[in-house]
Amino acid sequence: SFSRGVETLGAEASMVFVGNTRHTVPYMLKHSDLFDELPDKFYDSAFLDRIHFYIPGWEVDIIRGEMFSDGYGFVVDYLAEILRSMRNYDYSDQYKEHFTLSSDISTRDRDGINKTFSxxxxxxxxxxxxxxxxxEEVLRFAIEGRKRVKDQLQRIDTTYGEVRFSYHDQQGQERLVTTLEEEEYPGYYHQTVSTPDDGELEPEPAAGVKGGEPKEPRASELVLEEKHLTFQENQKGISFDGLFGAYLKGANKITVTDPYIRLFYQIRNFMEFLEAIVKNKAEEDEVAVHLVTVRDEFKGDLQDESFEKIQESARTVGIDFTWEFDESGTIHARHIVTDHGWKISLDRGLDIFQHYEMNEAFAFANRLQQFRSSKAFEVTFIKV
Structure with a gap:
């Protein structure tokens, strides 16, 4: 508000903070919090509680040329006028026909969710x-963004109590909402940060987690069991070795059925799957790997050439690679079957990673799968 003569004028506005973080997400969760980069003047729990939504920028893809539309659009001034006029409308009640927010969610949390949703x-x-x-997808997204704010507030200020961020459908079934970093780093996510005498931040371990250190089990430490796993869009920390390694160990023959091992990036995925087999077999052992796929209508010659190169290379590391093209036109299922009793059903086949720069030699996502963002996918391990 401001004064001109005897009249006081006022206006409303929203604030958006945009910036980069100097540290990785697990580092911030272990040593501080996701608001760590804000200037000291803004680093106040009462102020941060007014933020409706925290966008996980680390999940947002880098803008590339193929993302832009080649069709018609509005000029910026015209689009801005449209958006300004829509401020007079409230869409926040459009989910209430189908869903109800949990009663555990406070008024301030509810306002943030509703405004983001609208x-x-x-x-x-x-x-x-x-x-x-x-x-439902938009509602979950709105809840997730507000939950990320509240979860960080609990780390900064212990006077904030825990909130169960969930909603109910028309049948009364509760649906819990989590953040992706909560799933990826459970040992760091639910911990408070205390300040010891030396002034450095030290994490207080989460309940039930020794030292607050999440440890990914090695393939040799995993217990083989029938199970179903679901992974979220943009989830990281996933690799073929971590997913399948323990179940491939000890197999003498492995059959992969996937109709989409056609294009270069799909064939590269398959090559990385073979690498996981090599990591989990004894050097003196040999493993027969047979691929059943579909010949590409336009790039069949590339497939042949790529498979022949893989076959030649695989022989040097104890992999007997063979392949066949299914011509029935009925192959749809994607799975991995071993001769020692396991079937791994894959809803997306081996195509589980988001786009990454394959030609960038110095990008870690190019070298190590766990640094890539994944697509949403599911895997089922079945004892045959």
């Missing part, structure tokens, strides 16, 4: 007509 619905579905599934 804004996203105006942008994505200004004409209305969103399906129940689309409404």
């Amino acid at each position: 804004g996203l619905m105006k942008i994505l579905f200004p004409q209305g007509g969103a399906t129940r599934e689309e409404v």
